Amino acid sequence: MPSVTESSEPSGAHLFFESFDGTPIGFRRIGTGPPVVLVHGSGGGSRSWHPVAERLADSFELWLPARRGYAPSGPGRSPKGFADEVGDLRALADRIGRPLHLAGMSYGATVALHAAAAGLPVLSLVLWEPPLYAAGAELLPVLARFEELTAHGDRRRADRLLAEKVARLPAAFVDLMDAGEPAADVPADKPSDAPGWCRDLESMAADTSDVERWSGVTAPVLLMRGADTWQPMPATLDRLAAALPEVTLTSFPGQTHFAPSVVPDAVAAEIDRFLARLSHAPSVDA
The missing domain is CATH 3.40.50.1820 (Alpha/Beta hydrolase fold, catalytic domain)
Structure with a gap:
């Protein structure tokens, strides 16, 4: 090492x-x-x-x-x-x-x-x-849906899912996410955090x-x-x-x-x- x-x-x-x-x-x-x-x-x-x-x-x-x-x-x-x-x-x-x-x-x-x-x-x-x-197990459907959305490249809806079901942001905050400008393209050399989120949701679902x-x-x-x-x-x-x-x-x-x-x-x-x-x-x- x-x-x-x-x-x-x-x-x-x-x-x-x-x-x-x-x-x-x-x-x-x-x-x-x-x-x-x-x-x-x-x-x-x-x-x-x-x-x-x-x-x-x-x-x-x-x-x-x-x-x-x-x-x-x-x-x-x-x-x-x-x-x-x-x-x-x-x-x-x-x-x-x-x-x-x-x-x-x-x-x-x-x-x-x-x-x-x-x-x-x-x-x-x-x-x-x-x-x-x-x-708890209530997060298992959230994990499945997050994986589905990110697999299709729909990170905006994936982020809204996390905001609603994990962070539990108030509805007004979530609506502001939708009202904002679409996120700029992610640089090709910037690694995605989606794999980390998936593993974290696994941990939380088992907790x-x-x-x-x-x-x-x-x-x-x-x-x-x-x-x-x-x-x-x-x-x-x-x-x-x-x-x-x-x-x-x-x-x-x-x-x-x-x-x-x-x-x-x-x-x-x-x-x-x-x-x-x-x-x-x-x-x-x-």
Whole structure:
């Protein structure tokens, strides 16, 4: 396997490691300090963490894996389960070889909870709006329809399906998607996130929406949310906060699920304060 090298930008070339089942997992590593693994959500890949990561790289060593199913990582087996995601994180943790903090965005936050519950030794969890309500066999028809639409190249209707049935955006938001201009042609060299979405839907369909199971996660948790995020996310996060033994709940006024991209300075500052307090690293000014 290639040795780990530093890159000054999140957009630097990926390195790879072989996971527990032979799946190649691509990752980037930037910054210096206590190690923090940033787990991305569904769609967007590890790029979704970049606006926040570039603001944390002066204080922490950041590891940004591309989850299986998302380029340049391999697809892995199908159907995928959260145990596969945990196995990938365990292989990465073994490579890092030091105690680490684990941060997850959206679906990636659900992955982080599974990893902690499975015994991955983490110093803390940083969670941005895990969609724990999106689980169970009711998602199997959504998966089948998503595969059908993307196979026919109808990504616009596929995205609407995800918005309605997975993210559960309010009808007004979904209507705005239809009212907007059609998306520009995707560059030929840009990999599709459809395979990753399919594998993520497999994991969610095999999971449960039970929140009480996370009461066994004893690591300190920073649970972040947008104050204007739509239901059922707020109610779900309230239940999660009540179940976790040690949790700091932070809300960002005027923001929704997309705050890490919209206000990355504020999100990075909150993460920095939380992790610096735990790891005794110097905190940057908000």
